[in-house]
Structures are given as C-alpha cells and as structure tokens.
Amino acid sequence: MTVENAIAATGITLPEPPSAGGNYISAKTVGNLVYLSGVISRDEHGVITGTAGLDRTIEEGYAAARACALTLLAVLRRHLGTLDAIHEIVSVNGYVNAVAGFSDPPKIINGASDLLVEIFGDKGRHVRAAIGVSALPRNALVELQMVVAIA
Amino acid sequence: MTVENAIAATGITLPEPPSAGGNYISAKTVGNLVYLSGVISRDEHGVITGTAGLDRTIEEGYAAARACALTLLAVLRRHLGTLDAIHEIVSVNGYVNAVAGFSDPPKIINGASDLLVEIFGDKGRHVRAAIGVSALPRNALVELQMVVAIA
Amino acid sequence: MTVENAIAATGITLPEPPSAGGNYISAKTVGNLVYLSGVISRDEHGVITGTAGLDRTIEEGYAAARACALTLLAVLRRHLGTLDAIHEIVSVNGYVNAVAGFSDPPKIINGASDLLVEIFGDKGRHVRAAIGVSALPRNALVELQMVVAIA
Numbered sequence: 001m002t003v004e005n006a007i008a009a010t011g012i013t014l015p016e017p018p019s020a021g022g023n024y025i026s027a028k029t030v031g032n033l034v035y036l037s038g039v040i041s042r043d044e045h046g047v048i049t050g051t052a053g054l055d056r057t058i059e060e061g062y063a064a065a066r067a068c069a070l071t072l073l074a075v076l077r078r079h080l081g082t083l084d085a086i087h088e089i090v091s092v093n094g095y096v097n098a099v100a101g102f103s104d105p106p107k108i109i110n111g112a113s114d115l116l117v118e119i120f121g122d123k124g125r126h127v128r129a130a131i132g133v134s135a136l137p138r139n140a141l142v143e144l145q146m147v148v149a150i151a
Numbered sequence: 152m153t154v155e156n157a158i159a160a161t162g163i164t165l166p167e168p169p170s171a172g173g174n175y176i177s178a179k180t181v182g183n184l185v186y187l188s189g190v191i192s193r194d195e196h197g198v199i200t201g202t203a204g205l206d207r208t209i210e211e212g213y214a215a216a217r218a219c220a221l222t223l224l225a226v227l228r229r230h231l232g233t234l235d236a237i238h239e240i241v242s243v244n245g246y247v248n249a250v251a252g253f254s255d256p257p258k259i260i261n262g263a264s265d266l267l268v269e270i271f272g273d274k275g276r277h278v279r280a281a282i283g284v285s286a287l288p289r290n291a292l293v294e295l296q297m298v299v300a301i302a
Numbered sequence: 303m304t305v306e307n308a309i310a311a312t313g314i315t316l317p318e319p320p321s322a323g324g325n326y327i328s329a330k331t332v333g334n335l336v337y338l339s340g341v342i343s344r345d346e347h348g349v350i351t352g353t354a355g356l357d358r359t360i361e362e363g364y365a366a367a368r369a370c371a372l373t374l375l376a377v378l379r380r381h382l383g384t385l386d387a388i389h390e391i392v393s394v395n396g397y398v399n400a401v402a403g404f405s406d407p408p409k410i411i412n413g414a415s416d417l418l419v420e421i422f423g424d425k426g427r428h429v430r431a432a433i434g435v436s437a438l439p440r441n442a443l444v445e446l447q448m449v450v451a452i453a
Contacts, residue, residue: 177429
C-alpha cells in the first residue's frame with residue numbers, strides 16, 4: 001500500500017501547508033535529502049499556544065506535536081507532489097515550550113513520532129531530539145523540524 | 152555577478168572570522184555540504200549580549216542575527232577561499248536568548264535570512280528554525296548555525 | 303592504531319547503549335552519514351540531573367557532557383559493529399539544562415568535544431553548537447546529538 005493510500009485509509013486529512021513568513025523557504029532538496037523549516041503547532045482554530053508544565057498538559061502537547069507532523073507532511077506533499085516520493089524519515093528535532101525543569105519533552109514529541117510510524121511504518125522510524133525551550137514563535141506549544149530521504 | 156562582487160558592491164565588510172575556542176572546528180566539508188559551528192553575535196565592540204524581551208528590542212536582535220550571518224560568511228570565506236564556491240544556503244538554525252514567552256524569535260532571525268538573500272539571491276533562500284532559549288555562550292543575544300552546499 | 307585499540311589503551315569503558323523509548327531509533331545511516339538521536343547524561347547511578355548555574359557546577363556539567371559522548375559511542379558501536387567504521391565526527395549539538403543567563407554552555411560541552419578528540423584524534427574534530435535550554439528529558443543536565451561519517 002502506498003503512503004498516500006495509507007493516509008486516505010486512516011481518514012487523516014492534512015492541513016493547508018503554511019507559507020514561509022520571511023526570506024526563507026519551507027523545504028529544500030539537496031541530493032536525496034529534503035530539509036524542512038521548523039513548523040509551529042496549529043490546528044483549524046489557529047496556533048496551538050501555551051507552555052508545558054504551566055498551562056498545558058502532556059496530552060495537549062502530544063496533540064500539538066502530532067499537528068506539527070501533519071503540517072510537515074503537508075509541506076512535503078506540496079514540495080514533492082506526493083508523499084509516496086519519501087523513502088524514509090531521517091530525523092526529527094522537537095522543541096517544546098516548557099517551564100524550567102519540565103522533564104517530559106519526549107512524551108510530547110511522541111505525538112509526532114507515533115504519527116510518522118503510523119503512516120510510514122518502519123520507514124517512519126527516525127532519530128530525534130526532544131528539548132524544552134523558553135520561547136517559540138507566536139507562543140506556540142511545539143515547534144518541529146525534520147529531514148527526510150527521497151528515493 | 153559573483154557573490155564576492157555582490158558583497159563588494161554593497162559595501163558590506165565581513166568581520167574577522169573567530170577561532171574555535173576548544174576541541175572543535177569552525178567548518179567541516181562532507182561531500183558537497185559544509186557544516187558550520189554555531190557562532191554568537193558580535194560586532195566591532197565585542198559580543199552583542201542581552202535577552203530579547205528583557206533588555207533588548209527586536210531591532211537589536213535583528214542586527215545581532217545579521218551580525219551572526221556575516222560572521223558565518225567570514226568563516227566560509229576562510230574555509231573555502233572564496234564565497235563564490237557556495238552553491239546555495241541549505242539551512243539556518245537561529246537561537247535567541249529570550250525571556251520565557253517571547254513570541255518573536257522569527258523577527259530576530261530574519262536579520263540573518265534577509266542578509267543571506269541580499270547577498271546570494273534565490274540561492275540564499277534556506278530552510279530554518281527560530282527558537283528562543285534560556286542561555287547562550289557569553290550571554291550572547293543570538294547564536295546561529297548553518298549548513299551550505301558547494302558546487 | 304585503531305579507534306577500538308585506542309579506547310582499550312585508555313581504559314575507557316563504554317556504557318550499555320540505551321534503547322529508544324518510543325517510536326524512534328537510536329541511529330540511522332543515510333549514505334555515508336550516521337544520524338544519532340539525542341542522548342541524555344547518565345552514569346552508573348542513572349540519569350545525571352540538575353541545572354547549570356543553579357545546583358550544578360561547570361565541572362559537573364563537563365562530566366555529564368563526556369558521559370553523553372560515551373553513550374553515543376556505545377550507540378555507534380552497536381549500530382556499526384565497531385567504532386573503526388567511523389571515518390570522522392561531523393557535528394555535535396549540545397544542550398545544557400541551564401538557568402536563564404548562564405553564560406558557559408561551551409565549557410560544559412567541551413566535555414564531549416575533548417573526549418571525541420582524545421579518542422579519534424584529528425578525525426574527532428567536529429563542528430558544534432552549545433545552547434542553554436530550560437528543560438531536558440528526565441531533568442537531565444545535558445543532552446547531546448551527533449552526526450558522524452563512515453568510510
């Protein structure tokens with residue numbers, strides 16, 4: 001089954017991919033790697049804001065990380081034409097807007113990792129880092145950066 | 152027009168490239184990519200210090216990010232001999248020393264992105280992430296990391 | 303002398319490599335690069351926790367960064383079979399759990415850089431970034447991410 005078919009089968013709908021808000025671009029192919037700009041957590045209501053350990057729970061963070069991954073897939077579909085062009089997910093860097101001492105960034109970034117494996121299977125397994133930071137664009141709860149390999 | 156000519160035409164002068172302060176190096180070529188160490192914001196008076204949202208404005212941050220990009224170009228010129236060896240800018244990671252909840256890291260990192268496009272044109276467009284962090288070396292206002300592709 | 307022999311000669315023992323705690327993997331080879339997941343600081347007693355500038359000194363941070371580098375080498379040995387397969391260390395990103403305004407992340411990440419050069423010599427010299435962040439997994443003092451090139 002192709003990835004596009006897998007997405008259709010799950011009923012997952014990708015969001016509209018965002019435009020870059022400055023002199024940068026959303027995706028760049030170099031050789032067989034596609035580098036992606038960091039995207040912030042959004043849903044149909046707008047930016048998912050807040051701070052883990054302050055006014056946001058781990059569950060809300062998990063949903064925000066999943067939303068970031070969906071946005072990155074939307075960016076990739078626009079960039080590549082189809083997600084079936086992706087050979088594998090290489091790396092994910094997840095940044096969580098968090099209070100000092102918040103010890104669960106991984107439980108939040110799991111929202112992205114789980115989605116990628118749900119859609120891509122073993123090829124969706126990636127290396128990653130999960131970091132808590134003091135400030136993200138538009139006060140987003142999560143920012144996610146990714147590199148993927150194409151065939 | 153070559154990039155070196157473009158820089159000369161704008162009157163931009165690159166700073167002296169910094170030396171690595173430990174057991175690491177400023178730049179490393181692997182295949183057709185050049186990976187660069189993070190550099191902190193400096194001008195002719197020394198390190199540009201401070202914290203966005205506390206004692207530094209967005210405009211000061213923008214200038215600090217631009218200064219980082221100039222420093223990275225100086226590192227690249229030393230590493231490659233000439234900036235004309237650069238095929239394109241691939242990625243920029245910008246870290247802003249920021250108070251918790253500062254929502255404008257992108258407006259600061261634009262200082263780097265705008266400079267890269269000013270000098271390299273479309274080949275200067277890159278993917279990027281803009282993150283606010285609690286602490287940077289020597290209390291710098293901005294740290295910038297970059298990857299470029301060579302011909 | 304091979305790297306494995308060099309390690310044996312120094313008496314350094316690598317720790318047990320950690321398992322990935324979710325839908326991600328510890329290492330992934332793409333072309334001649336091996337990307338590694340971020341690892342947190344641990345020793346034989348468990349996670350090395352704490353915050354630089356609050357309850358941890360630079361010396362404790364240096365030891366924690368060195369411990370992260372040892373863990374990453376253990377991951378690489380498991381992934382590649384032998385550390386002799388490594389051609390060179392490419393990049394290191396070091397994140398330090400730090401109070402706002404802590405100005406010495408590089409002195410802490412030197413613990414990793416020094417170890418890599420101790421073991422790999424000139425091939426261990428890498429590009430790097432050292433960043434202070436507000437929160438790391440399990441309240442770890444240091445998290446380290448690395449990319450290496452293989453022959």
